[in-house]
Amino acid sequence: MSYKYLITVSGELPLKSWRSRPRFYRTLIKNISEVLREYGSTNYSFKIIDAKIFLESDVDVLEDLSKVFGVMKVGEVDLINFSDLRDLVSKVGEHATSLVTGKKFAVRVKRFGTHPFTSLDVAKELGAFLKPYSAGVDLENPEVEINIEIRGPIAYFYKRLITGVGGLPIGTEGRALSLFSGGIDSPVAAWLTAKRGVKIDFLHFFMGSPSATRLAFTVAKTLTYNWFYGHNPRFYLVDLTNALDYIRTDVKWEFRQVVLKTLMYHLASKIAAGSYDAVVTGESIGQTSSQTLANLSAAQAVSGLQLPVLRPIVGLDKEEIVSISKKIGTYETSVMVGEPCSIAPSRVRTKVTVEELRSEFMKLPEDLVIKTLKTLRVLEVRTSSLDDVVPDKTVVIEYIPEDAVVIDLRDLDAYLEWHYPGALHYENINLEGLRDKTLVLYCDRGNRSYIEALRLREKGFKAYSFIGGAESLKRRLT
Structure with missing residues (x-):
């Protein structure tokens, strides 16, 4: 069986310069091809029609195409050749009659090219053709929409039409390393950054809970398989338990949480050096004591992290972050991850200075970073299992x-x-x-x-x- 799709790309792609536009389309087609291969397709073809992509495939992938970054809308279509307006209305009417029977409907028409009729002419004539079979026309709140796109002598009749995720194709905007606890915030931050065309790899710190690490890896797999088409992310796993011990014993209580963040930044800078264009975090201003502007600024200054730090949820409320988490399918797992145990559950300084933080950070052993980095393990999300992830059980x-x-x-x-x-x-x-x-x-x-x-x-x-x-x-x- 053959399935035909007309894909509307994100509005930004056609606006790219003539030099860079082909690269964006090639990357998008490559990522869509991965969807097809995952579903076992062996026979598919692409054709660029103006700013859109026409896909013919031997498998039904409509829902998954809507999750490919760079796709704004996608519809399964029938191609209808016509000679004039009367022929067009008659042929489209045959396809649409069963859809509008007993229901209120509206006709939506888009037209490209030169024709002896307008889009409004088509809508009026087709509406008049279908009205006797229906419960009437309702342009504001129809039960059924009949969508047609006319290009030259061909009408694309949408059998199914859904909204895509938009954004830019993954692989068009470099690589970033995401600090990834697997909780509610970090997956949303990773997803939003990937939506802008960035290849995301995950950096997870093991802090003593095998179950939390298993859950974090599960969330990484959810993002990868449901959204990150065209990319096989790495999952960097660093054992931070020894460092946590030193922080608890050597650092003043009120500075512990910020020192921990500073250490994470510093380790991220070492791992990302030379291979990544940015570091991504799930920080939102004021959400926790370590996420005040003063503490974020001091932590980055003391850590020595020179790469750009992307904080895509920095201005979102928790409710907004949760809403996105539910939308992308990570919430149910993320909510079970929780937060690291009792580094400093209360009485945390919210406005540390660079000098104060550097003084506390310097209390950690000189060789702590080297020893911690020796625990680094690198897994591929698509090919690794939970048994590869969990430390000493x-x-x-x-x-x-x-x-x-x-x-x-x-x-x-x-x-x-x-x-x-x-x-x-x-x-x-x-x-x-x-x-x-x-x-x-x-x-x-x-x-x-x-x-x-x-x-x-x-x-x-x-x-x-x-x-x-x-x-x-x-x-x-x-």
């Missing part, structure tokens, strides 16, 4: 053994509000007295408990981190 546990001592690592207020039955608070225990016991640690979501379990393992304790943290424990008890 021997430390995490999904149940509470009968003889285990359960230890709550959250702050005392959270512990008093709710804790696992029989759990001890970490501030009130003598670890040496528990050396012969099985210890199960939990925090909010499993990040800090993973780090503490690793540290206790090094000291000879039989320690585990409960996967998912307190939230997961609560669900298991209900």
